[in-house]
Amino acid sequence: MVAPVPTAAGGGAPAAPGRAGRTWLAWLVVVPFLAYVGTFLLYPTALVLAGAFQDSSGGFTLDNLAALTKGVYLQAFLRSVELSALTALLGAVFGALLSWAVASGKPEGLPRRVVVAGAGVLAQFGGVPLAFAFLATVGFQGFVTRFLRDWFGVDLFASGAWLFELPGLTLVYTFFQIPLMVIVFLPALDGLRPQWREAVDSLGGSAWTYWRHVGGPILLPAFLGALLLLFANAFSAYATAAALVSQGSPIVPLQIRGALTGEVLLGQENLGKALGLGMVVVVAVAMGLYAVLQRRFARWQ
Template identity: 65%
Template sequence: MTSSRATGSRLSWIGAVPFLGYVALFLLLPTSLVVVQSFADAQNRPTLANVRFLAEPYVVSAFGNSIALSAVSAVIGAVLGAVLAWVVATGHPDGTLRRIATAVCGVLAQFGGVTLAFAFIATVGTQGLLTLLLQDLGLDLAGPWLYRLPGLVLVYSYFQIPLMVLVFLPALDGVRPQWREAVETLGGSTWQYLRHVAVPLLTPAFLGALLLLFANAFAAYATAAALISQGGVIVPLQIRTALTSEVLLGRENVGKALALGMVLVVAVAMYLYARVQARGARWLR
């Protein structure tokens, strides 16, 4: 019996082999190549020139813009998404509203790239349907704002809000009704329940979701690339310029150094996310 248990224990990891292979092939290998080639020139000789490029003023500005864009869209998505998730959580767990809301959010959270950019251009662009309709009513939305950082904040928020609903809804489900009943039994008000029970319990989950939204926006590329065809206002567009420029050749490894900078920022965000989630999980078991 002991031998069979030991054999089963040794063989239990085999089911994880496909997942581990996927992680190694599509995460660890590309990350390793980015790290190694960030410190190599076009002839694969060791150099620090690519990393020193990160100190250029316009690169620092691009990182600042990316962090600001990610932070603002994450806050907007987290606040509005949390409110929407609370509305969904108050309904019946198996009700039609919840099923429809989660299904729609699951689709919209993945609705990005060129399709999302075109949808906003056709709606609120210079000749967009809503823009022309409001012009007839005396309101003028036309202008280049959609193709700059304010426009990216609006577009990114479109997929950040439904993602927040999906991420934050399990935390709301973990808040037990008995806790509120206990507060009411002891003579507490709704405000006291929120202040002393619900908000402290949900804060770690909310902060974790906020960090996840930040990383999601920081790594987004296709939507920004479709809206901003020229320039490198954010880091992903700087990487595009380094990899595809026909004016300055041999700068592919500079793009990989930029990607290494992004990996470090996302790694910090994901580390904080893991710490916050671990803290919140202890309360919602």
């Protein structure tokens, strides 16, 4: 006969020793993070959301949002989307090719370590330093500009000041989009199992067959997710464009700067908040689609 096992009073299982201490420690770690997110993300977002629906006297209005659908503000959104989409596509294509070249080599080889380390640095190389680097290289008096002009008679600015307009922003943004694509897409390429390629070869399939029916469908969600991430990254970039473009406001972040700090039109703070709300919506949609694609790709890993 088996003796009954004693239980705690009330019929419940005895509490695990130290459980309360672990719970307290978990909250001790999480609370500073929640405070940081609330202070620097949720609170500013709430201010932008509230200000977008207020006029200069604090009353409710939809005029700020209506202004985004016409004139220079609509053109700024269209140019921002165009710039972000183009640089995301260029960065995704060239970054994917570079990632494929790196993944084809030795996993612990020197070229891979150099490319990965360089991508980690260059993906964060933006703002004023990046703008200065391009000005010193291909600016009006940059050393490449002067070299081509003095030795070959080629004037990079014969057709205008392209570096300080959308073509120049496209070139500069692509510079940090490519290394970001390498960081994001290289793990997806590493997830391709050699057994899948061997199975295709054993069945008489070609390299095109493998990429068409196996590698391509597996990598497509990761590629599209990285494309959306690059789009959001370019759409929200500000410092590089602000340092490079001194005249005009061709994209939304520069329009927000003009609305908040401009001295010509005063009382445009709430219009700037409406522009910020529009950016939040666009980035949120892009990152929501990115999360969906990431979950789909995770099923293959």
